[in-house]
Amino acid sequence: MTMRFRVAALRGQIVTTARRRFGAIFSGVFLLVLSSVLTTSTAHAVQAFSNADVAGAGLAELGTSRPTGWNQPGECVKSVQRWVAAAGGYFGGGGVISGYDNSGAQEVSLGSAVKGDVIQYTNANGNDQDWSHAHTMVVITNHGNGRFDIVQSNSPAGSGLVTRADNMIPTPAAGWVSRVWRFGTVHSGPVPNRIALLTPDSQIFAKDDLAAGNWLDQNTAAPSIDVGGRRSALINPAGRVYAKDHLGAGGWLDQGAAADKVVVGFGGRMYLITPDGWVYGKDDITSVGGWLNQGAQAVDVAIGLDRVAIITPCGAIYAKNTLHNGGWIQQSDCYTATDVEVSSTGRVAFIRTDGAVFAKDDITGRGGWLNQNASATQLKLGANRLLILTPDSHVYAKDHLGAGGWIDQGATAVQIAISDQGRLILRNPFNQVYAKDTIGPAGWLDQAATAIAIAS
Known part of the structure; x- marks a missing residue:
């Protein structure tokens, strides 16, 4: 059953007509x-x-x-x-x-x-x-x-x-x-269900709750953003990486690096792929620079909590649990994967070159991959939850590792995302954003937003 969506603009929360210069948000720091x-x-x-x-x-x-x-x-x-x-x-x-x-x-x-x-x-x-x-x-x-x-x-x-x-x-x-x-509330750990989006004019908005609206303007525009726990990181139009740990306008901190991709883990660890394909990582965002060379080149990178996985230029998967240079453990041969994902619990999954989905929890060596009996064009992991977008644009999810068991989520989408604790988010064919915390054919909640990209 396909969910029917109506086309709508962000209601009362996001003013997509306001265009800001990216540099204006980096006026200084106290x-x-x-x-x-x-x-x-x-x-x-x-x-x-x-x-x-x-x-x-x-x-x-x-x-x-x-x-x-x-x-x-x-x-x-x-x-x-x-x-x-x-x-x-x-x-x-x-x-x-x-x-x-x-x-x-x-x-x-x-x-x-x-x-x-x-x-x-x-x-x-x-x-x-x-x-x-x-x-x-x-x-x-x-x-x-x-x-x-x-x-x-x-x-x-x-x-x-x-x-x-x-x-x-x-x-x-x-x-x-x-x-x-x-003055404020002290959080004992990362906020697990943060959602971010890019509006049609590439402005960034974000929020932590599931209610309609409540989007907070992050006071910048960017072509790419990722979220992990309470941390957000973006690549600005000039290809530079900025990050912050709070939800609200501005406060973006220059990370002193250029990147083609940046990802953020559940605990805030960040990895990036430089324009020449090298992987770097770091935990601290309060200082410019500080990136540690990981001793590998990649075309894709994913981070859970401490576990990181990459796809090398030949299509092989490597993974490790440390931030120091090297230490990569080969997980597959070349020409294997087109997309790799890692969950906050350490589960690793990938889409094979023919679209088949495989997953496992152990990274001690090659092998151990379990065929999930599904074909996908997009794959996301949150906690132990797997979320896929099939070739016919339908959304499926499940909470176990093993063959089959996929549950139709009753919706079609052009993009999917999932939070560190398993909140499901989609962008439908009309670019409207919906989300829910449960698995099943119903329960999607309109987030009162239109977007060209989503992240969580």
Whole structure:
């Protein structure tokens, strides 16, 4: 049974007529700083946005400067207020303590500070209006042992410059302390069901929920995007790779590489294929560069959590579980595969040159491939779920490894995608986007969007 779709534009969520220059999103990045002593304050419930996005908003302004002086945008606290707002939260006016209390921030210890937490130097006597030695920073990484990677504004003092300081130890003035405040929600792990799309004018929108609409403008255009967990990576029109870990406008970080393809794993690990066919990978996106040569050339690459698989130029499949150079284990002979996929659980599957689908869980050597008794033009994996698009454009899925057992999903599509935990997404022949979490011939939910490409 084929699902019937109506043609519709993005409803109320995506304005596809707004065209932006790609370079405008990379205006700079902010660095916030950590310091702290455990103190008591009014208990508050944190706000609903992702706490880590505060740091992402600061990093998006790195290297830029603004006017300084009382209440000017280049001052440290005014910059943090702007970053909290950009992340989707609220940080209003007040003193060095009351400003946080009045905005519903939650105080935490310095040792427990995480990405997006705000460090505020405060007079130890509790004087809420003493700004004489105040400084405000945002945590990027807590290295432990009292050392942090932070983003901050107006450093050096009077410059209004957004800078980053790694391995720094908070050092408030004598008689002052470091207090740490949290505005957003801290996620214990990656968001598993993020969906991204390219609108007809190549603008990127994304979201985490299954309800119709709710798409968030990512404030850039690109010909290619991939998503893994909470991380998104794109290749811009100039062929350069950018990435970020938050859902919201802007915040894209230059990764210092050109690529023909980039993929993102469930835990955020990224691999790319350079224009000359070499494979590189890395985990950290906060610094430009840092890509590690994997000692192989490929025409296709796929990543799950730690497991990565490639198709070499001769059509052979290789795989491994490490990020260091080399260590590839051959999985098939040449002239075998046209597409390879890896799930967040480590399952590997491929489409053979004749369209047949094979899969397995073990990569210790060649062999062990199980024929899935299906022919496909597209193949996607999420957790232990397999999703295919057949030559006649029908969508099928199943949750087990073995011959047959495919379940018709009651829809036709021109593109399929699947999240790390198995959410099914399709783009139908009218370029409308539908999604669901269950396997069966019904249950598709209109996502109120039109797209030329989807990713998850």
